[in-house]
Structure formats: structure tokens, C-alpha cells
Amino acid sequence: MCNAINCSHDDNFDDAINDIFGGPVPAEARSEALAEGETARALRANFTETCPSCKGSGRFRSYAGRVSGPCFKCEGHGTLTFKSSPEARAKGRVSAEAARNRKAVSAADQAAEWLAANPVEAAWLSEPIKGDFTFHADMLAALIKYGTLTERQEIAVRNAAAKSAARKAQWAAENAARDANKADVEISRIAEAFAAAKAAGLAFPKLRLDEFTFSLASATGRNAGAIYAKTGDLYLGKIADGKFTRSRDCDGDTEARIVAVCAYPSAAATAYGQRTGQCSCCGRKLTNQESIDRAIGPICAEKWGWA
Numbered sequence: 001m002c003n004a005i006n007c008s009h010d011d012n013f014d015d016a017i018n019d020i021f022g023g024p025v026p027a028e029a030r031s032e033a034l035a036e037g038e039t040a041r042a043l044r045a046n047f048t049e050t051c052p053s054c055k056g057s058g059r060f061r062s063y064a065g066r067v068s069g070p071c072f073k074c075e076g077h078g079t080l081t082f083k084s085s086p087e088a089r090a091k092g093r094v095s096a097e098a099a100r101n102r103k104a105v106s107a108a109d110q111a112a113e114w115l116a117a118n119p120v121e122a123a124w125l126s127e128p129i130k131g132d133f134t135f136h137a138d139m140l141a142a143l144i145k146y147g148t149l150t151e152r153q154e155i156a157v158r159n160a161a162a163k164s165a166a167r168k169a170q171w172a173a174e175n176a177a178r179d180a181n182k183a184d185v186e187i188s189r190i191a192e193a194f195a196a197a198k199a200a201g202l203a204f205p206k207l208r209l210d211e212f213t214f215s216l217a218s219a220t221g222r223n224a225g226a227i228y229a230k231t232g233d234l235y236l237g238k239i240a241d242g243k244f245t246r247s248r249d250c251d252g253d254t255e256a257r258i259v260a261v262c263a264y265p266s267a268a269a270t271a272y273g274q275r276t277g278q279c280s281c282c283g284r285k286l287t288n289q290e291s292i293d294r295a296i297g298p299i300c301a302e303k304w305g306w307a
Contacts, residue, residue, distance in 0.1 A: 047082045054078060110147030124161035136160070174248065187227075187239050190214070190265045194227060196305035197281075207304075208280040209261040209268040212236065229258050266306045270295045 050056040054071035058078035062068050070076030082089065115122040125140040139157050143149055149157065190207075194216055197205035207214040213230050217223040217238070226240035236254060237246035239262060246255045261268035269280035273295030278285055281300035291297050301307050 047085050048079050049082065049086065051078055051080050104145075107147030108144060111143045114143065114148070118158075120165055121157050121161040124164050125157065127164075187242055187262060190227065190239070190262045193265050193304045193306070197303055200303035202303065205304075206281075206283075207265065207269070208272055208278075208283060209265060210257055210272065212258060212261065214239075214262075266304075269304075269306070 051058070051071060051074035053073040054060060056078040058071055058074060058076040059067045060069055060071045071078070074080050084092070115125070125136050125143070127136060129137050136157075139149065139153060142153065193207065194205055194214075198216075205216060211231055215228050215230075217226040217228055219225075223238060223240065226238040228238050229236045229244075231254075234249055235247050236250040236258065237244055244255065244259055244262070246258075250258075272278075272280040273286060273291075277292075279291070279297040279300050281304055282297060284297065286292050286295065286297065294301065296306070298307070
């Protein structure tokens with residue numbers, strides 16, 4: 001009820017307001033509310049700190065000590081304002097790092113479980129990178145990071161792994177078939193010829209017989225001691241351990257021809273010279289009469305042990 005002179009307030013209206021809010025607020029409750037408000041405002045207070053980059057100068061200095069302009073971190077103010085204290089921010093960083101570590105461990109555990117449950121896909125994902133193809137390595141990295149693959153990623157991985165496994169199975173079957181049908185080759189003569197050429201000082205001896213080119217494998221490679229057979233740039237197989245192992249590009253007829261010339265390399269060299277007019281050892285054209293008659297250069301014949 002208002003006691004002011006000429007008051008136009010309606011006492012009934014004041015009573016209605018009190019009914020709505022439960023009557024007048026006690027002084028004690030009002031003090032508590034004010035204290036809580038002050039605490040909330042204090043929590044919302046900004047924390048101003050000296051910029052660690054410019055040490056409060058607001059200027060950026062180069063390595064030479066010259067001022068290059070305003071500090072980029074504080075935009076030239078010399079101070080930085082935060083909504084929380086340094087201690088709270090440090091505690092938050094520690095908590096965030098711990099959460100990231102827990103998440104990473106959890107993701108790694110999920111990835112390990114997935115790989116264990118999918119051995120075919122795991123084998124494909126773990127294959128070494130060859131050339132520019134890195135899809136499998138990228139998928140493995142994603143799996144380890146997130147613990148799972150997306151639905152489309154998983155479908156792509158399963159399809160690629162299945163195709164890879166099928167190819168490997170096919171290759172294994174083809175290799176087994178080739179091993180079972182390796183042709184016995186009398187390699188003593190052609191091996192002796194290459195040994196004589198190396199002893200004569202030829203660093204990279206090469207022999208042309210029929211339509212094939214024979215050369216020694218690298219002495220430091222995994223096939224050291226083997227003799228490769230090619231036609232042009234096409235690899236046809238290798239002679240090693242008394243047998244000729246043909247490649248996928250070598251059919252049965254070609255294999256038989258290779259076996260035949262390897263058994264009698266000197267005769268095959270003469271036949272090559274008669275057919276092409278070139279020396280089978282060095283590939284040069286036969287020009288003098290002796291070379292033409294022998295169908296091989298006399299110097300080459302001596303170096304290869306056919307003099």
C-alpha cells in the first residue's frame with residue numbers, strides 16, 4: 001500500500017503482485033542473491049595478461065632486433081585477455097590432453113580388434129607402399145586414428161583386399177604350375193660361354209641367339225648367377241640351377257626354342273650370324289670375309305671360348 005500524496009496505485013494490484021511472487025523478498029534472502037550475483041560476475045571477469053610474444057611492448061621484433069610492426073599475437077595491445085585464469089587454462093589443457101590420450105588409446109584398441117577380426121583386410125592394409133598407390137596405407141592410418149572406418153571406406157577396403165587375395169592366389173597357382181613343369185636345360189655350355197666372356201673383360205656380356213637375348217643377372221641381386229632370357233624388352237624367364245623357369249609371357253613353343261639354343265650356344269650363334277649378317281656376341285655387322293665365313297667375329301668367338 002502506497003502512502004504517497006495523490007497516489008494513484010491500486011492496493012489490490014500490489015496485493016496481486018505479492019501473491020504472484022510469494023510476497024515481499026526478505027532482506028536476508030536478498031543479500032544472499034546479491035552475493036551470488038557478485039560471485040557470478042567475478043567468475044565472468046576477464047583476465048588480462050602480458051603478451052608473451054612481445055613482452056608487453058605491442059611490437060614485433062625480428063631476429064635482428066628490429067621492430068617490424070605490431071605484434072601479431074596481441075595485435076599491438078601488449079596484453080591478452082582471457083575469460084579464465086592461467087591456472088584454469090593450464091588445468092584445462094592437461095584435461096584435454098588426457099582426454100585425447102584416452103580417445104587415442106580407445107581408437108587404437110578398436111582398430112586392433114577390427115584387424116584381428118578381418119585378417120584378409122589386415123594383410124592388405126599392411127602391405128608396403130609401392131609407387132604412388134597409398135590408398136591402403138591411408139585407410140590403415142584412418143582406422144588407427146578413429147578406431148573405425150566409414151561404411152564406404154570399409155566396403156572399398158574389403159573389395160580391394162578380396163581382389164588382391166584373388167590375384168595372389170592366382171599367381172601362386174601359376175608359379176606352382178611353372179615349377180612343376182620346369183624344363184631341364186643343359187646349361188653347362190652357355191654357362192661356360194658367359195664365364196669366358198667375363199674372364200675376357202666383358203663387363204656386361206650379352207648373347208643373341210635365335211630371336212632371344214641372353215644376359216647375366218646382377219651379381220648383387222637376388223638372382224645372382226642366373227642368365228636372363230628376353231625378346232626385346234619382354235622378360236621370358238631365367239636359367240638357374242640347371243633349369244629354365246619361364247615367365248607368364250613365355251609359351252611352350254618359345255620355351256622349347258630357348259632350351260634348344262641354350263644347349264648348343266656356339267651353333268646357335270653361328271646360325272644367328274648367317275641369318276642376320278651380324279655378330280651374335282657384339283651385335284655388329286659382319287664385314288670382313290673371315291667373319292662372314294664363320295658367321296661370327298673372330299675376336300668375339302675367342303672371348304666367348306669358341307675360337
